[in-house]
Amino acid sequence: xxxxxxxxxxxxxxxxxxxxxxxxxxxxxxxxxxxxxxxxxxxxxxxxxxxxxxxxxxxxxxxxxxxxxxxxxxxxxxxxxxxxxxxxxxxxxxxxxxxxxxxxxxxxxxxxxxxxxxxxxxxxxxxxxxxxxxxxxxxxxxxxxxxxxxxxxxxxxxxxxxxxxxxxxxxxxxxxxxxxxxxxxxxxxxxxxxxxxxxxxxxxxxxxxxxxxxxxxxxxxxxxxxxxxxxxxxxxxxxxxx
Numbered sequence: 001x002x003x004x005x006x007x008x009x010x011x012x013x014x015x016x017x018x019x020x021x022x023x024x025x026x027x028x029x030x031x032x033x034x035x036x037x038x039x040x041x042x043x044x045x046x047x048x049x050x051x052x053x054x055x056x057x058x059x060x061x062x063x064x065x066x067x068x069x070x071x072x073x074x075x076x077x078x079x080x081x082x083x084x085x086x087x088x089x090x091x092x093x094x095x096x097x098x099x100x101x102x103x104x105x106x107x108x109x110x111x112x113x114x115x116x117x118x119x120x121x122x123x124x125x126x127x128x129x130x131x132x133x134x135x136x137x138x139x140x141x142x143x144x145x146x147x148x149x150x151x152x153x154x155x156x157x158x159x160x161x162x163x164x165x166x167x168x169x170x171x172x173x174x175x176x177x178x179x180x181x182x183x184x185x186x187x188x189x190x191x192x193x194x195x196x197x198x199x200x201x202x203x204x205x206x207x208x209x210x211x212x213x214x215x216x217x218x219x220x221x222x223x224x225x226x227x228x229x230x231x232x233x234x235x236x237x238x239x240x241x242x
Contacts, residue, residue, distance in 0.1 A: 018131040019043075020165065020207040022148070024199030024219065025108050025141035025174045028070040031202030031218030036138075037074055038216070039206075043136040045102035047077045053117045054109025054142040056084040063107050089121035099126040101135060108141030108173075111154060115146055119163065128165070134209065137165070141201075145171040150194055157185035166207070168194045169242045176200040176219055187227055195241060198222040198229070205238065213238040 019042045023032065040048070050067045052060035064080040071078050081094040088094065098104060104127055106114070118124040131137040137147070145152045148169045151162030159170065172178065172186050175198030183198070190196050199205055200219025207213050215221045215232045222229040223238060232238050 018134045018209060019136045020131070020147075021136065021138040022144040022171055022197075022199060022205045023138065023140035023173075023217075024144065024171075024201050024203045024221075026201030027105075027108060027140035028066055029202050032204070033074065035204045035206065035216035036071075039136050039138055040071075040074060040076055040103060043103035046075060047079060047101075048103045048105055049098055049101040050078050050080040050105045050107060051083055051143075052080060052107045052109075053083045053088075054111065054114035054146075055107055056109070056113055056117075058109055060084060063109075067105070067107070083117060083123060086117050086121070089117055089123035091123075095122050095126045098123060099129055101130050103136040104130060104138070106137075106139040106143030106147070108143065111142035111146045111151060114142050115151070115163070118146075124163065131165070138204075141173045144173055144199065150191060152186050157182035158189050159186075159191065166242050170194050170196045171205075172196060172198040174201050175222055187224060190224070196224040197241070198224070203234070207241075213241045 021039055048071050052063040055063045068078040081097060083089055083094060139147045147163050147165040148171050149162035149164035149167050150159040150170050152170055152172050153160045170190060186196060197205060199221050203217035203219035205213060205221050206216055214237050216234055220231045220233050222231050
């Protein structure tokens with residue numbers, strides 16, 4: 001059962017870093033244009049590094065083509081290193097490119113494959129370095145659930161280990177269109193110390209450099225407390241998240 005959002009007084013801002021955007025899927029569509037334009041402005045760059053790693057088995061070249069066309073419409077160039085397997089994440093030229101990037105975008109696909117590519121890699125360290133130096137890190141679908149911890153396991157809606165950019169936050173992507181039994185399983189199995197957020201496609205949950213969270217895009221973000229959820233429409237602030 002959804003209810004209207006209620007203000008909280010217990011939120012404490014974490015240490016300033018960069019801007020984090022967790023997108024529920026459906027990236028690079030019309031509903032994303034406004035917040036992607038804002039992310040580009042926040043990055044101060046006219047170039048986006050796109051990682052198609054999660055789509056390694058789903059025509060990653062088409063992912064790159066879509067991203068290139070989309071960001072050209074926003075006045076930005078795309079650079080997309082074809083990091084498709086774990087060995088690619090050790091390429092020194094790619095690591096250097098990512099380390100210097102002001103905006104990095106992780107495309108949707110398989111979160112488990114994405115984790116196998118990035119976990120404990122020099123490339124992931126470079127991505128974190130860029131983010132902690134004030135850059136923008138955007139992640140859609142598979143990427144959004146992976147960069148947090150715990151990670152929703154797509155094979156059944158239970159949990160596994162994510163990469164922990166935000167700890168104790170679990171992201172359920174494609175929330176509005178997901179199968180009910182997967183959503184309910186994620187609700188029931190949520191670790192006690194974690195918060196579950198459901199993010200609709202073409203919708204973003206964005207954390208600014210001072211740690212404040214807000215929503216953007218065409219759908220809603222649902223924050224769960226047990227089986228109850230509070231829905232936050234576009235433009236709302238979301239308190240009491242990690």
